[in-house]
Amino acid sequence: MRFFLGTHQPSWLAHDLGVPLLVSHRRLADRRSLPRATGPWACDSGGFTELSMHGRWRIDERSYVAALRRYATEISHLEWAAPMDHMTEAHVLARTGATVRVHQNRTVANYLRLRDLAPELPIIPVLQSQSIADYNRCADLYERHDIDLSALPLVGVGSVCRRQHTAEVEQIMRSLSARGYRLHAFGAKVLGLGRYADAISSSDSAAWSFRGRYVPGCTPSHRSESNCLRFALGWHTRLLTSLRTEEPGYRPDRGADFRARQETASK
Incomplete structure (x- = not known):
C-alpha cells in the first residue's frame, strides 16, 4: 500500500522528500507561480x-x-487527480439538500464529463455512498x-474518513476489492x-497537521508543529512502520535524511 502524505503546503x-504527496486544488488554484515537483503527487479536488x-x-x-x-x-509528476465528486456524509447532504443517489449520479456524471474533456x-473515478450495498x-x-x-x-473510495476505523468500512473496502478494483481510500x-x-x-x-496543533514547535519560529515538514515526515514514517508496510521504491530513511539535512542547515 502506498501512502500519500496530505499537505496544505504546496511548496x-x-x-x-521520498514520499508521495496529496495537495488540494484549493491550495493551488490561486497561485501565480507553481512549484516544480521532484516526485509523484496527487491532486485532491x-x-x-x-x-x-x-x-x-x-x-x-x-x-x-x-x-x-x-x-x-x-508542476509535473502528477500521478492522478480526483474528480469533482459529491460526498455523502450527512452534513454534506444537509448542505446540498440532495440524496445519496443524487450525489452518486452527479459524481459519475462528472467523471464521464471530465474524461470526455x-x-x-x-483523473480517477470515485465511489461515494454510505452502506456496502x-x-x-x-x-x-x-x-x-x-x-x-x-x-x-485506481478507483477512489470517498465518504469514509470520519468512520474509517469501523468494521463497516473494512467490509466496504473488502467488498469492492473483491470486484478486482485497485482502491484508494481517501482520508484513511x-x-x-x-x-x-x-x-x-x-x-x-x-x-x-491536526495532531501537530497540540505539539510545541521544534524551533522558535514554530508555535506548533501543524505546519512542520519534519514533523509530518516523522509521522509518515511512524505510520508506515506501524503497519509494517513499505511501498515499492520507497526508502523509509529518506525522510530521516531530509530532516537531518534541515537540522544541519539550521545550525
Whole structure:
C-alpha cells in the first residue's frame, strides 16, 4: 500500500522528500507561480470543503480541467487527480439538500464529463455512498456507463474518513476489492488502515497537521508543529512502520535524511 502524505503546503512539492504527496486544488488554484515537483503527487479536488462550505461546486468542469492541465505541465509528476465528486456524509447532504443517489449520479456524471474533456489527464473515478450495498450500486452505475473499473489503475473510495476505523468500512473496502478494483481510500488513518490496508492500493491523510496543533514547535519560529515538514515526515514514517508496510521504491530513511539535512542547515 502506498501512502500519500496530505499537505496544505504546496511548496513541499519542490523538496526531494521520498514520499508521495496529496495537495488540494484549493491550495493551488490561486497561485501565480507553481512549484516544480521532484516526485509523484496527487491532486485532491477539495470537494469535501467546497460542498461543506457552499453546498455546490462553484467552478465548472472546463475550469477544473484547465487547472489540472496547468498543474500537470507546470508542476509535473502528477500521478492522478480526483474528480469533482459529491460526498455523502450527512452534513454534506444537509448542505446540498440532495440524496445519496443524487450525489452518486452527479459524481459519475462528472467523471464521464471530465474524461470526455480531458482523456489525457489521469483523473480517477470515485465511489461515494454510505452502506456496502450503495457503494456497490455506485460501482454498478459506472459499469452501466461502460466504465470497467477493474481495468483502471485506481478507483477512489470517498465518504469514509470520519468512520474509517469501523468494521463497516473494512467490509466496504473488502467488498469492492473483491470486484478486482485497485482502491484508494481517501482520508484513511491508522485505525482504519490497521483493518484493511491489505485490501487497498493506496490511501492518504493529513492527520499529522491536526495532531501537530497540540505539539510545541521544534524551533522558535514554530508555535506548533501543524505546519512542520519534519514533523509530518516523522509521522509518515511512524505510520508506515506501524503497519509494517513499505511501498515499492520507497526508502523509509529518506525522510530521516531530509530532516537531518534541515537540522544541519539550521545550525
